[in-house]
Amino acid sequence: NAGVTQTPKFQVLKTGQSMTLQCAQDMNHEYMSWYRQDPGMGLRLIHYSVGAGITDQGEVPNGYNVSRSTTEDFPLRLLSAAPSQTSVYFCASRTRQGGENYGYTFGSGTRLTVV
Amino acid sequence: AQSVTQPDIHITVSEGASLELRCNYSYGATPYLFWYVQSPGQGLQLLLKYFSGDTLVQGIKGFEAEFKRSQSSFNLRKPSVHWSDAAEYFCAVGAGLTGGGNKLTFGTGTQLKVEL
Numbered sequence: 001n002a003g004v005t006q007t008p009k010f011q012v013l014k015t016g017q018s019m020t021l022q023c024a025q026d027m028n029h030e031y032m033s034w035y036r037q038d039p040g041m042g043l044r045l046i047h048y049s050v051g052a053g054i055t056d057q058g059e060v061p062n063g064y065n066v067s068r069s070t071t072e073d074f075p076l077r078l079l080s081a082a083p084s085q086t087s088v089y090f091c092a093s094r095t096r097q098g099g100e101n102y103g104y105t106f107g108s109g110t111r112l113t114v115v
Numbered sequence: 116a117q118s119v120t121q122p123d124i125h126i127t128v129s130e131g132a133s134l135e136l137r138c139n140y141s142y143g144a145t146p147y148l149f150w151y152v153q154s155p156g157q158g159l160q161l162l163l164k165y166f167s168g169d170t171l172v173q174g175i176k177g178f179e180a181e182f183k184r185s186q187s188s189f190n191l192r193k194p195s196v197h198w199s200d201a202a203e204y205f206c207a208v209g210a211g212l213t214g215g216g217n218k219l220t221f222g223t224g225t226q227l228k229v230e231l
Contacts, residue, residue: 033218033219035221040124040223040224041223042119042205042221042222042223042224043159043205043207043221044221045218045219045220048218058218090158090159092219098166099166099167100166102147102164102166102209103161103164104149104161104209104219106158106159107158108157108158109158
């Protein structure tokens with residue numbers, strides 16, 4: 001089925017470990033984003049990309065790196081995990097088109113716990 | 116910068132009663148506006164969106180929302196709430212009619228509880 005696929009669904013890390021959250025979409029969407037969701041704070045934008053090779057910071061980028069080597073993939077890297085990064089992470093994508101076609105497709109999320 | 120305010124953190128309604136969830140936004144032009152619903156442990160489901168035209172938007176599950184430019188509001192309504200509507204609801208604003216930009220800004224959410 002077409003959509004946004006996130007892996008893994010659950011992950012426990014120790015403080016200081018590194019890991020990559022994977023995000024892939026098969027809709028040929030130009031735009032992709034990463035959000036984190038924390039209780040009482042809604043979803044906050046971490047990083048986003050408007051196309052392969054182009055990324056930019058969102059509202060809460062510290063501690064996270066991204067790259068976009070292909071249209072399909074947008075991995076999120078935690079270089080040295082901290083307990084403050086315990087959260088649920090959502091990847092989203094959309095076409096560059098506006099109007100009726102403007103709409104985000106979200107992945108099912110990755111629940112990350114840093115101990 | 117765009118922003119969204121959902122002033123009600125928690126709302127409790129009786130099953131069968133009407134519902135209105137408030138959303139106020141800040142954006143320099145006509146925005147794209149969205150309402151999403153999230154059940155516990157689940158992802159986000161789009162209820163409806165507004166980008167132009169008729170200011171009353173119909174969505175899934177019997178929900179509707181009204182865009183009021185003068186009040187910078189996009190309130191979500193449902194005439195008769197069902198127990199299965201208990202969830203968290205998020206209002207969000209995206210970049211304007213040009214379609215450019217890739218920032219979707221969310222409110223902090225409203226947790227809906229439905230009493231039987």
